[in-house]
Amino acid sequence: MSLAVLCAVLAVSAVAQDLDDVGISGRVTDTNGEAVPGATVTAKQVQTGLSRSVTTNASGRYQLIELPPGTYTIRFEAQGFGAKERIDLVTVSGQNLQLDMQLSPADVQAEATVTVDDDDAPAIDTTRVIVGSTLSEREIEELPNNLRNPLDLVMTLGGVSEEALSTSDLADDRNADPRGAPFEQGNFSLSGGASYSNNITIDGMDNNDDRAARDRFQPSIEAVAEVQVIRNQFSAEYGRASGGRVNIRTRSGTNRYRLQAYMFYKNAKFNANTWYNNSRGIERLPMEDINPGVTFSGPIQFPFYNGKNKTFFSLSYELQQLNDTTLIDTFIPIIPNPRFDLPAPNGSGTFCDQPGSPPPPCTTGGEIGHYTLQYATPNTGHIVSAKVDHKITGNNNLTVGFQFGRRTNRRTRGASTTRLEEALQARNIETEAINVTNNHVFGPSVVNQARFQWSSYRPSFQTDNPGESVVLIGYRNPITNSVQTLISGNSSASSNIGFADNRDESRIQVQDSLTYITGSHSLKFGADVQYVDSKANNLADGTGTFNFNNVLNYSNNVVTRFRQNFGTRTDVTNTYWGFFVNDEWRVKPNLSVTMGVRYEKENAVSDNNNFGPRLGIAWDPTKKGRDVIRFGAGIFYNRVLLRTVGEFIQNRRGGMVAFDTNTIPTSGNWRNNILATITQHFPEGYATIEDLRTAISSTTCGSGPCSPNLGFAENATLGGIPLRTVEPGLKIPESYQFNVGYEREVAKNWVFEVNYSWNKTAHLWREYNSNLPVLPSGYDEFVDYLLDNPFVFTNFNGTTRTYQFYLGPSNDPSGISTNPSTQTGTCGTTVNVVCWINLNTFNTSTAVPNTNASDGVSTNTHGGAIGIAREALRHLRPVPEVDAMERVASLGKAFYHGVVIEFRRRYRSIGKGFGFSMRSAYTLSRTMDDGLNNTSNAEVNDDFGREWARARQDRLHRFALSGTFDTPRWMGKLRFSPVFRYGSASVFNLGYGIDRNLNNQSTDRVLFSGDLSELKWRRPGQAQEPTALLAKFSLQPIGARSGNIPRNAGIGPSQYIFDLGVTREFRFGERMRLRPTVQFGNILNMAVFSFGAEFIDFIGTGDSPTQAQLLARRNFLVPTRTYRQRDMRFGLRFNF
Template sequence: MLRETIRVTFCALLLCAGAFSLFGQDLDNVAISGRLTDPNGLAIAGATVTVTETATQATRTATTNDDGRYAFLNLRPGTYKVTAVAPGFGVQERKEFPTLSGERFQVDFKMKLADVRAEATVTTSGDDGPVIDTTRTIVGGTITEREIEEIPNFSRNPLDLVLTLGGTSEEQLSTSGLAEDSNENPRTAPLEQGNFSLSGGVAYSNNITIDGLDNNDDRSSRDRFQPSLESIVEVQVISNQFSAEYGRASGGRINLRTRAGSNRYRGRAFMFYRDSKFNANSWYNNSRGLPRMPLTQYDPGFTFSGPIRLPFYNGRKRTFFSVAYEWDNLLDTTFINTWVPVGSNPRFPLPASNTSCPSGLTCTDGLSSTTTPILPYQVYYDTPNVNHILTARVDHRFSKTNDLTVGYQLGRRRNRRTTGASTTRLDDALQSRNADTDAINFTHNYVFGPKAVNQFRAQWSIFKPSYQTDDPLAPVVLIAYRNPETLSSQTLIAGNSTSSITGDATAFPQNRRERRWQFQDSMTYVWGRNLLKFGGDVQTVNSKALGLGDATGTYNFGNIADFQNNVLNRFRQNFGTRADAKNTYWSLFLNDEIQVASKATLSLGLRYERETAVKDSNNFGPRVGLAWNPFKSGKGVLRFGAGIFYNRVLLRTVADSIQNIGAGRIAFDTTTIGTAATDTRRVAILAAIANAFPTTYPSIDALRQVVIQACATVVNPPAPCNSNTGFSEGNVSSAGNPLRSVEAGLRIPESYQFNVGFERDLGKGFVFETNFTWNKTAHLWRDTNSNEPRLPAGYADWTAYLLANQFVLSPTRRYVFFLGDRSDTSGLHISSPTGATPCTTTTAICYVNLNTTNTSTTTPAVAVTGVNTNATGGPVGIAKAAIAQFRPDPTVQETSLIGSRGNAQYRGLVIELRRRYRQLGKGWGMSGRFVYTLSSTRDDGLNNTANAEVNGDFSREWARSLQDRRHRIGVSGIVQTPWWFGKVRLSPLFRWGSSAPFNIGNGGSDRNLNDSSTDRMVFSGNLKDIKWRRPGSPVPDALISQFSLATIGAISGNLPRNAGRGPSFFTFDLSVTREWKLRERMRLRPVLEVNNILNAAVFNFGAAFIDFNGLTLTDSTARSRFLVPTRTYRQRQMRFGIRFDF
């Protein structure tokens, strides 16, 4: 009701607005306005004002109105000069001044009589110009071209520069910038965690654009394309966008502006180089006595721009081009260390051994029933990470009022890097993370006259990320063997691989294709004393994803002899793993800015957004902003802003549930046929499939036909053998959750933002700015189990129910529950609760201790011929079986239901002191930025599919967010030194953040029986004692003794979410450059970039789980690792580079 009242009131204000003059806000372009007066301060009407962009010499002309005012709208960012000419007065000119996206400049002229002075000029240097914009109502910051080139950037990703600004933070579970340790495969954050957070918005709620057009991956909530750092001239960050022009973000907006051409040919050749021999070793590698991980990276490229001049066409001052290309080649190798048969299977050739049998070994397969020779196969295989990046644009000026920009983006990435010491995969089964993308965009600007400017944009893009082998549709061949050297059982992987990497959220085998069309139009119109901006945006997204997990047919051979004899022991294939999603987004907006007084600007806007992937249509977003300059000098401004903002639909979450209901995901697995390998049905079907090895079945019907033919040969089968044998409908590995659905009233997440700020020009280029932001995000998507067992009336929890009711599994077996010793590691007892012998499948009465530390979820079962075998079960599995009858649908277990239940809140104070680059004299020059952020971020879930510990009760989850660091400091700058210091340019980047929280789980054990793995512990101590520990520090035995597992069936533990206090964050990087001017237009700039210059050991939990899993006094290893971070930030690393500008 409150939200509706706000919207109605705001719409009424918007309709009433219009009695005063204004100058409109534009986030992507520049506006210049001003007033001409005579020596007595009277307005000069009919004067001619010309604005000229110095790079292209493009000009626009305006005539002053009766009040002596002029305005230029929708100018592209660049360097401009303004010239004023009036009859009877001398010519005046404002010399070149730089502009950035979204800036508005007030350039007034006090004209002088011609007989006093024929011509007068007002000059400023290239780095001067208005320091603050007293009419700006939005809140954010801009990273300039100079900063982009000079500030240390470990990843060379322009988006990482966002974190140098105030009010920003990394995403939850971030692993960005962490060290790579040898022989480790650490967990990564889920893809939908996003990139970073702006003003406390959830990290997957930002809108990333390039030249104003969409650059988002709507499935993973990350960016689609990463342009070369050398092609970017500006990173604009809008943390609170109180203009209605842009949407699809309940967080903020980041726009990357690419380099445009000019009237002069300009180019740059560059090369950057890294090698591990210049780097320190990681802290954990040093502690384990391991050498540095090998690393060699080459990063060459070029940029070139200028006018298009052909034998038949001279585009000077009219047509310009700009192109940038970068080739990033990170070298790596993978050690393939496996064993191959000496014999062969003619149906599937394997490479021959390249190494003789090691001395003293008998090189035969210990798993084969007959003597079967095998020999080593060892080779170093190149597995680099190669990235090709190309951006190009052409700008054409049809006339002073009509121009067009055409842009193109290309990205090709092949990342085959691995982190393990070695692998048993052959080269054709090595997977790579690939990403191909192309985009073509158009921007057309048309000036209808002094009162109207229209901008039309369009874009087509395609994005094809994948995690797959070179031939992703080939069958997978798995051959088991016993390594004669280590005597361990291993698997030779050949042909293909469709398995995911445990803990790596980016390595789920799939390929997908996302096509996008976008059309955007905005009109700026002067109406009386109002300047209105209105328009719309339409995007169509067609996202197709194919889960590859076992989708191409997986053949298992139990040993080397079976492979050579073509005897299968398992075959599985998944069908219907495609998850396609279509979404059409459209929006309309209206924004009006009113100069309600000579020093106060009021902005009122309204935006409506609609996405067809969900049914939520109540998405009106009112916006209001106020900028007031209370100072006579015009060097200070107070800002106020508020608005409602909407996120975009995350297609990965809704694809299975909305787009593919009833699509029929079917899994076939021969291990589900009968209870033993000797089952005659299984034997016959495997033999029939082996006869077609290595065929991949294109459809369910093709495989069913093979099954039907095999069943016809089975005599007296132990159970029915028909077209359904081996098939099951339900969850399919690596292909999503087909039992996921969404609530009928699912809403798009929205945020309510409020900001009040103050900005002051302190003189000499220094600016002080402070902003307080309150950001409440509501209707965040969360996951609940709609098929959770319903507790019968009269019981406080499932523990009470189990204690009061025995579980009768069969006439010969029943289970009695009791509360016993919490150190009981078995939990299953014969004869009595104190019985020393564990239960077996023949136990008539089994006593189950609900306080046991045994977390086994094995389901108890009674043997049914041809269907299943006997199973005693584990304590948790027995308890779940006892209450399964109370599920709404007892035939299935968990069913995921996505609903709009989540909330997040941010309160932050940002204090910033910055200085634009200026020459200080005597060879010194400096720019700098100091930001301090005091903030609090709280939420009730990790991401859009988070589960609560108590199913559906997210109010109990409300806690500090994992990204919440109460204090953050960032310092960046550029210092130019004089000749006696070598004329080097020093660019430091210092970032520090206080402690962040972490969550402690119980190891994923579902002890409260609600099918989720979010259970927490029972803790009897002081929460302030739960702190991270340095490796090697004394084991906190007293603290560990205060933890215990919750009783099976209890509602929850008592430990709050994110109760631990983790390490602080610190990094100090430095870039050193020196410029040599070879000729007038030729400059050479070598670069040395040193990351973590102090080589400090900064610990971090990364995306790892921090679990207390029944630690005991005898488990010394687990106890020593409890609360110890497993990752550190990158060690000291160096990058050498050179830029040659011409």
């Protein structure tokens, strides 16, 4: 039989759909086509020399399962026959190859080597039932990657979309403080699954942050061998994802020592300026990004031990250093407080802290001096990964992996800050992990894989001294004549990019799977058990926050406000149990069926019936290994997001207690007396609640000691988080997935694949206000009730204040008057008066009218129209003493269906020095949902049916093209590696941002009388405001249920990203290679706009709008961000 015929029988087989390892199977026959039983088949990994052997059965069939990916030599030998070999068989994770071989009698042909090059390897896998792709080491190294994050490469594949509110790839504009995407938003969406529902693994072990729905550790891209993306997985082996799975396989050592030193460098000097910086006449931000690193691998050899062909190591280290600075620009008190040290002013001039900022001597305020400092605020990361592979016996292999990560990101946003150095917060990550994998071959039909992992994850957003107290000093800026706050000592405030907190999360994971082959069945049983101990601490006011309302009070040590929160920890433990059984049945040589079921349980939620059946079919209709039709269906479950559960536990236990002196009455001088006592404790906060209560009770209030309960609010809101509860019967989200696809090798090395996927997700977590006022019978909306029921109460001096609601003109700027006909007259707060409240006003104030001003807790104000309406409904709440009580329930749903068409070519030379590989993917899809994430609220409380709309990340058309193109010597032997991505228009939600429907949420939308197609983004730079469009908007009355604009009705910008890498390789002998590279991001410097994570709100104005309102109207529907400008990264890799 000729070698060409032997090559032609190479096809893919359903040995075992193991996503992390490799399977090889086939049949050994003689020249007459008869089976050769008892033949020995040996697979030897070229890189390590590790080998495994099996013998053929009575039918001449053999199966090698759970082999590590790599390049293999397969040797076939039998008594009486000449041996043959298949060399350089390249395999990747999840691949199952069928290799049939025909042996000739020994007297006809002695030992022969079948020299089949990789051109004859199978282009498609005719037994694969899963839907996904694997990015090879070549692609990972060559494709331009802006952040050098291996997970970002998944965006080059089909069926993948960015997360909703994504800020990835957006430019950093100067003098801007944009919002970041919520941490629980996740990384990306696979086949329409929620972006926070993916399972990310490294070498098959869990790599998830279960609180924030993101990844725990990112290895250096130089340490990654493969990135495997599974969009639809119809094997029962893996769970914890109602979306997809991404596995990062790290590199292993080989029999050859390999050392790589590399450096990547980026500097703003080589970059274009951002579009918005240019439009504002602002120079580009200074920035320097340095990424040096080293990888080293080989056999472990000592004078007393030779690990060649047996023990190997791989080690990687990368420094990630992004240098940046922050301008501290503030004013410092001249006269010090002896209890607290501040730096001395370094600017010229001294000013008085009073209106006009005259020079001393000061008549009413203290003295201040200018202080500026350009302070280094880098983003520094240290990334270490290591792996040791050891062959214990011929049938037992052991792998031990180690991960170590440290990151301190001090970068800030905005032009400058009034924080001192010690109050600058950093986003920190500390993580370690140790994992162990043991593969034991009990025989040709039984293989067991056991895995163990311990990991620790400690993210935080805090200062270097988070245990110190926060000191806030108010002052008047002499330059801007505005009141600002000097922040010193510490800072525990949240920002647009993160909550002030720290966490300590540890995980223990144990996995075991047993594969048993019998006849045409490959049975696999297994379990995955994980124990997660997650401790989180909300830092907001946790160490004590001292306010001095002016510089004079600071110098005289007179504290004007003190706050401290206690019981802010949310400790959660969660045990995950997963069990599965899977049968891969080779029904016919061209038909494979995979059937299985997985059961999953997490003790953080009482949901015990999570059985997920799976079915997959792969059929080769032509029996030639060039076509395959796939079908798959299954039920998949997400994992519990621990942040939501943790907040529920915190509120349920009632351990959260807030103290604020502003809630202490001023009558009898109580508040000032207690503040005087606390001042003596400055600058230290209180270690325990008991210490603070003791201090309060030692103070005199009137004729006796103060009550130790003054100023405390137990189980109150904290940092804007309302009381939370969990609905009984809360379920883990689940998805129902279906896929049908066709794949064909259309020409040599060219593959065409098309898949239609259908994904319906149910029981997504959403929130609603369980303490909403109960509307009395006979009324359709709160506005109707308010019009019929005046709000009446008695002032502190015995007079009566009556609020009468009515529907007046919509251009009323105040909404409060004593004359409803003219909207004039001041509503007094110490006399008998009828205050008319116009429910049509565009006033946005939610100030609550004070009904008991005699205690001095707050000023005797009449409140704002919305706040007055809320108070008028308070008695209708189930718990009148509390405003919002958020409840988490399984109310959400999502739906996706789409077609992905892929066309790819593996790398091959095409002659005359040219060669290329290519991967293109077009996705036509639609994604629908009723909320952004697991904490989403509906516009109308609890009515998520009205929220059903195109998802924020939905783009009807997506196209991605990537590849590598080699040129001959006369073109410089350059390698070009482009990445082009296009996405059609996304959608955005046009809201109002104010609670007009009185459900304590800012999810309101407004009224629009035009065609919804007019709600389209506008390019910036237009001088005129869209007057005609704005005239079609109006506000519904305060208390009306909703506006008429559907959710996500706006049409946003399209997306274009074109990056290019250029590499040249220089060889010095056999072992040494020098590879300089240049990566161009957005090489065409296209201005591509995006709304990012910003709110897009309608701004209501009256007849005399302010300058800020005029600017907002002119920029209505204008995106505030762009994708990154053209940038350049220079790299150098030296291998030897």
